[in-house]
Amino acid sequence: MxxxxxxxxxxxxxxxxxxxxxxxxxxxxxxxxxxxxxxxxxxxxxxxxxxxxxxxPGFIDIHVHGGGGHDFMDNTVEAYLEIARLHASQGTTAFTPTTLSCEQDALLKTLSLYEESEPLNKDGARFLGMHIEGPYFDMEQRGAQDPRFIRPPDPKEYQEILQHSSVVKRWSAAPELKGAIEFGRFLKSKGILPSIAHTNAIYEEVLEAYENGYTHITHFYSGMSGVSRRNAFRYAGVVESGYLLEDMTVEIIADGRHLPPALLKLVYKIKGPEKIALITDAMRAAGMPPGESILGDRRNGLKVIVEDNVAKLPDRSAFAGSVATTIQLVKNMITLADVPVIDAVKMMTITPAKIMKADDTMGSIxxxxxxxxxxxxxxxxxxxxxxxxxxxxxx
The missing domain is CATH 2.30.40.10 (Urease, subunit C, domain 1)
Structure with missing residues (x-):
């Protein structure tokens, strides 16, 4: 039988x-x-x-930095495994560990530790590949990224990084930077998703980027341009570009803090659940009590304060990361944005699976x-x- x-x-x-x-x-x-x-x-x-x-279906988080008091930039096996366990306890069954802008040596170590940790991950969320966030960003839109490491794409650098490791599946960058279009084409040729992030690009620059592989926008609305005026003329920014380019996918931090209910409703109304992935963008304080914390490497990361269910810069001038979990994202889309259960689940499962080209094995029942x-x-x-x-x- x-x-x-x-x-x-x-x-x-x-x-x-x-x-x-x-x-x-x-x-x-x-x-x-x-x-x-x-x-x-x-x-x-x-x-x-x-x-x-x-x-x-299990929830798929394609942008997460940490949780449970750990960050991937701590560069320890313990951090990888404990973050995976913490998010599994909140409904996440697969995720992409995400870096911050840093020195190349630190990044290479992070990638090596991914490879070391993955076979040891027996009871945590599955690893879906690494997401490198930075350091190729616009300085004005860096947000909480460390300005010491912000720089334009360097072919020698990124080629060396990708020769070092095959676990990178996504890389976020500002497409208007010198060399960023060539960078996007190179990533696409390697089967890696180029994603638009921390950028002051205008529509024309986003359109060129989209045509060269940048088919996704990182944490939509956060760290990016909207309508701007230059020499009396108005230009559409990345936000408007995300709406105008129908096949462009976006991800949103639906923690109820980074985007208010009105914007959650607007993104859902215009893009629809097939083009939206919910992300936590969680840092180490996810699953921890409010108070002081650190964004990035525990040794020299950015000090932040966690209050009102979000991480803030110490002077409270800006958000510095999310402490959300995936079950909270689904709940917020249902209760704050009036989204049907089936669509809220879709944005946390099959849509991110498709974005990461993992939908052949996960994302739906x-x-x-x-x-x-x-x-x-x-x-x-x-x-x-x-x-x-x-x-x-x-x-």
Whole structure:
């Protein structure tokens, strides 16, 4: 007799097109093997009664710096593993570890530690590849990025970095910088996603960048230009470009702080759930009490203060990072932006999976895909995180 490893019953199964009420899911060897409305006559080693709660694909966070008191720039295996565990406890089943602008030696070490940590990650969110954020940014739009390291693209430098490691899957840069278009073409030729970030570009520059591989915009609205006036003439900025270019994907920090409800609603209304990924952009203070913290490397990073559910510069002049978790993002889109559950889940699952070209194995509850799942209730409170058919967090 066949004994699938996992059976989840009595669930509201969230698919990209509908919600299956009183649904059943079967998984074996970490893969989904069946879904149906009503019961599936099959035994399993583990049976979970969802109790009428939602069963969703696992949440995919394509921009995260840290959590649980750790940052990837700490450059320790412990940091990688503890961040993965912390975010798994909040519904994240896969994510892209993200760097900050830094010296090349520090970046190379971070990439090496990714490779060292990945095979040791047994009970945390899966690694989806590295996201390098910086240092090729516009100085005026650097935000909390360290100005000591901001510089234009250097072919010798970025080629050496990518020869050193094959784990880079995404790189954020300002496309108006000298050499940035060539940089984007080079990334695209290597199968790496060039993303627009920390930029003062105007529409014409964004359009050229889009044509050369920059098909995604990092933390939309944050660290980028809007309409500007130059010599009496007005120019559309990156924000307007993101709306005008229909196939451009964007990511938003839906923590309720970086973008108010009105802007969450606007982005959703214009771009739609197929072009929006929800991201935490979380720093080390995610999952930690309010108070003082550090953005980036614990030894020489930027001191920040965490209050009002967001990290701020010490003088409170600007935000310095998010402390959000993925379950909070989904809840905020539903409660603050009036987005239907199915679309909020889509922006946290299949859309980021497609952006990262990982949708062949994850991002939706589909037969043959990874059994990466979350269970949450009608108030969008997390009850269980399942990775590869194994529960790694439950309440």
């Amino acid at each position: 066949d004994y699938p490893g996992l059976k989840i019953i009595n669930a509201k199964i969230v698919t990209p097109t509908r919600i299956i009420k009183n649904g059943t899911l079967l998984a074996r060897n970490g893969k989904i093997i069946a879904i149906a409305e009503g019961n599936i006559d099959s035994e399993a080693e583990t049976v979970i009664d969802a109790g009428g709660k939602y069963l969703s 589909t037969v043959g895909k990874d059994a990466d799942l979350v269970i949450f209730d009608d108030e969008i409170n997390l009850h269980k995180t399942i990775i590869g058919g194994k529960a790694v967090h439950a309440i």
